[in-house]
Amino acid sequence: MIINLQTLSKTREHLTGGHRLCAGCGAAIVARQVLIAAGDKHVVVTSATGCLEVSTTIFPYTAWKDSFIHSAFENAAATCSGLEVAYNQLKEKGKITDDIVFIAFGGDGGTADIGLQALSGAMERGHKILYVCYNNEAYMNTGVQRSGLTPFGARTTTAPVGKIYQGKKEDKKDLTQIMIAHNIPYVAQSYVGNWKDLIQKVQKALEINGPSFINVLTPCRLGWGYPPEDTMDIGRLAVETCVWPAYEVENGNYRINIKPQPKKPVIEFLKKQGRFKHLLKEENKYIIELIQKNVDQKWKFLKKQEWLSLYPL
Amino acid sequence: MIKPISSRGTIVAKTGNEIAAEAMRQIEPDVVAAYPITPATEIVQIFSQFVSDGIVKTKYIAVESEHSAMSATIAASAAGVRAMTGTSSQGLCFMWEMLYIASGLRLPIVMVEVNRAIAAPINIHGDHSDTMGARDSGWIQIYSENVQEVYDNIIQAINIAEKTQLPVLVAMDGFIISHCMEIAEIYNDNAVKLFIGEYKPTRYLLDIKHPYTLGSLDLQDYYFEHRYQVAQAMSHANKTILQIANDFNNIFGHEYHLYEKYKLDDAELGIIIIGSAAGIVKMAINELRSKNLKVGLLKVRVYRPFPREYIIKDLAHIKAIAVLDRVDSCSGAFAPLYSDVVSALYSEGITTPKVINYIYGLGGRDINIEHIKSIYNTLNKILLDKEEQYNKINYINLRK
Numbered sequence: 001m002i003i004n005l006q007t008l009s010k011t012r013e014h015l016t017g018g019h020r021l022c023a024g025c026g027a028a029i030v031a032r033q034v035l036i037a038a039g040d041k042h043v044v045v046t047s048a049t050g051c052l053e054v055s056t057t058i059f060p061y062t063a064w065k066d067s068f069i070h071s072a073f074e075n076a077a078a079t080c081s082g083l084e085v086a087y088n089q090l091k092e093k094g095k096i097t098d099d100i101v102f103i104a105f106g107g108d109g110g111t112a113d114i115g116l117q118a119l120s121g122a123m124e125r126g127h128k129i130l131y132v133c134y135n136n137e138a139y140m141n142t143g144v145q146r147s148g149l150t151p152f153g154a155r156t157t158t159a160p161v162g163k164i165y166q167g168k169k170e171d172k173k174d175l176t177q178i179m180i181a182h183n184i185p186y187v188a189q190s191y192v193g194n195w196k197d198l199i200q201k202v203q204k205a206l207e208i209n210g211p212s213f214i215n216v217l218t219p220c221r222l223g224w225g226y227p228p229e230d231t232m233d234i235g236r237l238a239v240e241t242c243v244w245p246a247y248e249v250e251n252g253n254y255r256i257n258i259k260p261q262p263k264k265p266v267i268e269f270l271k272k273q274g275r276f277k278h279l280l281k282e283e284n285k286y287i288i289e290l291i292q293k294n295v296d297q298k299w300k301f302l303k304k305q306e307w308l309s310l311y312p313l
Numbered sequence: 314m315i316k317p318i319s320s321r322g323t324i325v326a327k328t329g330n331e332i333a334a335e336a337m338r339q340i341e342p343d344v345v346a347a348y349p350i351t352p353a354t355e356i357v358q359i360f361s362q363f364v365s366d367g368i369v370k371t372k373y374i375a376v377e378s379e380h381s382a383m384s385a386t387i388a389a390s391a392a393g394v395r396a397m398t399g400t401s402s403q404g405l406c407f408m409w410e411m412l413y414i415a416s417g418l419r420l421p422i423v424m425v426e427v428n429r430a431i432a433a434p435i436n437i438h439g440d441h442s443d444t445m446g447a448r449d450s451g452w453i454q455i456y457s458e459n460v461q462e463v464y465d466n467i468i469q470a471i472n473i474a475e476k477t478q479l480p481v482l483v484a485m486d487g488f489i490i491s492h493c494m495e496i497a498e499i500y501n502d503n504a505v506k507l508f509i510g511e512y513k514p515t516r517y518l519l520d521i522k523h524p525y526t527l528g529s530l531d532l533q534d535y536y537f538e539h540r541y542q543v544a545q546a547m548s549h550a551n552k553t554i555l556q557i558a559n560d561f562n563n564i565f566g567h568e569y570h571l572y573e574k575y576k577l578d579d580a581e582l583g584i585i586i587i588g589s590a591a592g593i594v595k596m597a598i599n600e601l602r603s604k605n606l607k608v609g610l611l612k613v614r615v616y617r618p619f620p621r622e623y624i625i626k627d628l629a630h631i632k633a634i635a636v637l638d639r640v641d642s643c644s645g646a647f648a649p650l651y652s653d654v655v656s657a658l659y660s661e662g663i664t665t666p667k668v669i670n671y672i673y674g675l676g677g678r679d680i681n682i683e684h685i686k687s688i689y690n691t692l693n694k695i696l697l698d699k700e701e702q703y704n705k706i707n708y709i710n711l712r713k
Binding site for chain 1 (some may be wrong): 377410532
């Protein structure tokens, strides 16, 4: 599939401007690029409750040019599966002739905490849906509370920095690996700051006959604490430091899409963000060391998986 | 207008669950999403066998929870198909959030609900705690006394939901109806299919030529109006329900109203009840009537919308009424049905009947004919008691 900006610029916009998301919001970029990737396909969009949904659908307005449904916080995957089954039925009965693709959006909380059960169920049942997690690593819509995907050491309003604790005490759960363990045909990690990577992955996912899942690291200027114009840079730094490897697993085969040369130290990513500011203090240096160690380990694991995919035992 | 056709059916022996599955087979919804829970499990077990055997063309989604069952049913309905589900007790509790969303989005979903107690303590037997908790969720609630009513109510529910644009819950008492075999009449498949007609949604998400956004965020400027519309639809629904009952009677010869009166018109003492226990009340009435006691029954079939303006006309002449709730409210005041009956009467200035509340049958506790007779006996005493020294809230067959 050839993707260039010239072609993409002529693609129909599915998400219009004028919505109420923040300047520099990563979620808006994710939604727009994912739908641009769908191109001329007919799409029906589902969204979990969250920033993306509340800011784009304030009645009587909507930013969505496709049919869109939101019903609750934890059920985007179940909702999307209901649509897909209804579609299959109408298609079989000949009441619908057009092809429609189904895309669900959810934040990290709606996807991996409260929505994990619905997501797991939908993936296991094998619906042909694409689930995109716009992962900004905390409950941003309610005001930056820690989620299961908030990284170790990050400051949130429910994992604050205090006299005893220095932000989140626990490591984040690895949502992408959880999805890989579901043995679905396509799982990927992408990020804001590389339209080509995200669009390619979405297009690949939409061609797959079965469930697909993309976990997109989505910087949040408000929750992460940086100027709005830095969204793209921060996303890229996450990949360049291997804090957030861009990789995909297609039918069980790993491929790391971006191998940073050189691999930057994690501090390059951390120091730009208010949520990690406290880690720069002399007495918290050990936390950065732990983060680095963890990132190195996971990077090694991924490279090993990729090696095993290329050269099976 | 549906023309009456010769469709008098077949006599069968079925349990409540079996007949619910049979009704669903005839309705053949496009999508069913459900999760197993005692005592409702059998319905979807039997139904999924129909799917597996190709007897129905329904798509069955074996979801991972009741929350997802209702979520997927909502989505399927919004997508533009006829969608059904079923559950019980804790399952309904787990759906609670989604119940309000189904009605708020005005989706004509039909759910078969097998009434069961709610935990704690965990108990699998029949009482109305589950559906009573959902009484203000914007779902039409129709209760059944026996297997026949379960079947008839489910069929009518399809038309009611689609005409009112409100979700409908058809309830039956756990085990007492769901697992007890009774004689019932089922109609022929074509007659049922003709009665419910083909589903034609006015607006649906998969109509890609007319995309729209469903489930918007309403702020202070619209939310109130949208919820008002749900409440209005509910308050207008009784007329539709009666119309559909009339059509149903014309075709199938089974008569339904919002509630059933049993020897009530000349009664001085009345019992108001919901569900399967109405049967023993009728038996008690027959016995007491033979002793010239003027006793009667009002069995509520449609509990939501509450048939307020209808019920008062039939209760105004009763001197003493016992309202029997198979649920306790833990409100420190009265149980749900009692509260509805009394506020209906009082709001119309009808204050003559003395009305007392009985809580009965929680967790499947038995209620028998002697209990009912004792209630009429108490009502009789109240009638004669000028001092008005009687308990407003009573518990029957309870060890205190």
